[in-house]
Amino acid sequence: MSSTSSSTSTRKLIFVTGGTGFIGFHILTQLLDKGYHVRAAARGRKISLLKKALSANYSSDNFEVVEVRDVCFGDFSLILKGIDGIIHAAAPLPGRVSAEIALRTAIEGSLHILREAVRAKVPRAVVTSAVLSYDYPKGPYGADSWNPITKEEAIAFGLPSLIYAAQKKYSDLAVVEFSYIHPEIDVTLVGPPFNYGxxxxxxxxxxxxxxxxxxxxxxxxxxxxxxxxxxxxxxxGAIDVRDTARAHVLALESPLSPYVGRKRVAIVCPHxxxxxxxxxxxxxxxxxxxxxxxxxxxxxxxxxxTLPLDWKRISEVIGMNRDSFFxxxxxxxxxxxxxxxxxxxxxxxxxxxxxxxxxxx
Ligand SMILES: NC(=O)c1ccc[n+]([C@@H]2O[C@H](COP(=O)([O-])OP(=O)(O)OC[C@H]3O[C@@H](n4cnc5c(N)ncnc54)[C@H](OP(=O)(O)O)[C@@H]3O)[C@@H](O)[C@H]2O)c1
Structure with a gap:
């Protein structure tokens, strides 16, 4: 389902953040299976572990691992040289870091990657969102649906799940605003629920x-x-991690925003x-x-x-049909x-x- 070869995608070079994570590593392997070349960000000891993990099944001619200590900082001009598209999947899950770092990594991390991408003239980016950034769980799950939580409320309650909902919502808001100001980069937000598989x-x-x-x-x-x-x-709300990764790769190949409108889609297993x-x-x-x-x-x-998604819209934007999910x-x-x-x-x-x-x- 996820690992077919595609002649249209061969040889493009994609930069991926979060590739040492559960979802990001699936994204890397699906890109490689489709004939893309990948440049993957990693930090600390994960740099050598990621090289080992990819080398287990792929030729090192097709991937590189580069050091990115923090997605919020740094000059990415060398890292983004020759890149055709970015998949930005790095962000902390609930409870992993303090509220302040979680919010900063999600919001500033997305903005920093996009700013650097524009500077390096990268034409496309896909950013991993979450279904929690929408008016969840009731929906609807349209491009203008937002959960009502504010940063201040999330910090005051201190619950990791609320902080996470706020970090994903404010990251999406920042990305949407950025993409209005910078139409030179085509951005898609992909928002899954709990991933398993x-x-x-x-x-x-x-x-x-x-x-x-x-x-x-x-x-x-x-x-x-x-x-x-x-x-x-x-x-x-749940989804197979292979379907989440597939949605990201499809988003990279999706019609441009001027043709299909703002590309912010929630995806959930329809079963x-x-x-x-x-x-x-x-x-x-x-x-x-x-x-x-x-x-x-x-x-x-x-x-x-499951959740009541707009399947027509999902199919229009990223070409995923409800009968194709695990x-x-x-x-x-x-x-x-x-x-x-x-x-x-x-x-x-x-x-x-x-x-x-x-x-x-
Ligand atoms: N899992 C889910 O059910 C789910 C649902 C909806 C959305 N998402 C989103 O999907 C993305 C990936 O989630 P996952 O399940 O794969 O999580 P994960 O396994 O915990 O992976 C998180 C990734 O982000 C990286 N990262 C975190 N903070 C970073 C920073 N400041 N600088 C650079 N890299 C950083 C981690 O690097 P290290 O390995 O070095 O820590 C790791 O590669 C996240 O954006 C998450 O919010 C996940």
Whole structure:
């Protein structure tokens, strides 16, 4: 579904931020599978880990890894030399950094990347948003839909999920304003909900030791493999990470804004993505895991386990049709198999998961 070759895209060079993350690494592999060349940003020890992760399946002729210490700062003129498009997926998930750094990284990070892109005459950019930046969960999910939270309220409440909703909303607002002032760069915002699914091939090199944060939102599926789990997502909306990555790559190839209007799209799996069903699917299809599963009675139930998106608009802007999304069962089982593979790799390396915070087995 995600890895077809395309003659139109061959040889273009795409700069990607956030490529050491769950979604960004899928974006890198899908771009490479489609024949693009990629230049990926990384920082600290992730520079060598990302090189290793990509080298596992791709020739180093097709990718470069460059150091970007912080997406909010620095001169990118060399890094963006010869770049045909940017996918900016780097941003902190809820609770990873302070409110101030989360807001700054999301807002200033997006603006800095776009300013540098304009300076380097890069013609296209795709920025990762989130469905939370819309009037979520009720919708509608049009280009002018915004959640009502203000920065001040988010900081005052101090809840990571509210700070995250504010950081994504204000990043989108800043990007929309920027793209009005700078029509010379064509910008698309892609806003997914909770992402789940397998890690892309090679990503195990970016998970050298047990660390729940590095699993991104797949930590939720991993928590279903613990009988003591009580915390579930409290709002609906999910998507297969492979579909999120596909949306980004399609956005890079989408019709220009003068033809289709402002390109800010929410994307959500159109199937019923129920957490109760997820645990039941694992119990049924992976019976050997039955003893370690979360209590299905604790899973939340909503009247609808997807969100009412404007599918005509999504198809018009990025060419994604509602019948092309991964089914929930496949997302869940591929995530579980991938997580168990990582867990086994950690055990083979000698890590005692019972001694690691957040792990019990
Ligand atoms: N996961 C979801 O369900 C979900 C849903 C909606 C939207 N999103 C958005 O999707 C994007 C990627 O999420 P993810 O799930 O892949 O998260 P992730 O696995 O935590 O990856 C986050 C990425 O951002 C990078 N990053 C964070 N702060 C940075 C900074 N100041 N400078 C440079 N790089 C920085 C990280 O680099 P290091 O590896 O060096 O830390 C990593 O590559 C984010 O924009 C997120 O808001 C995610």
């Amino acid at each position: 397998p890690f892309a091939r090679g990503f195990e090199h970016l998970l050298p030791e047990p660390d729940l944060d590095s699993l991104s939102t797949n930590a939720t599926i991993y928590s279903f493999l613990r009988p003591d789990t009580t915390a579930f997502p409290i709002v609906p 019923e993505c129920s957490y109760k069903a997820a645990i039941e699917i694992i119990a049924r299809e992976r019976p050997e895991l039955k003893d370690r599963l979360a209590d299905v009675r604790r899973a939340p139930e909503w009247s609808c386990n 089914p929930w069962e496949k997302t869940v089982l591929d995530a579980v198999d991938s997580l168990l593979r990582i867990e086994n790799l950690w055990k083979e390396k000698g890590f005692d998961l019972k001694k690691v915070k957040g792990f019990i087995r």
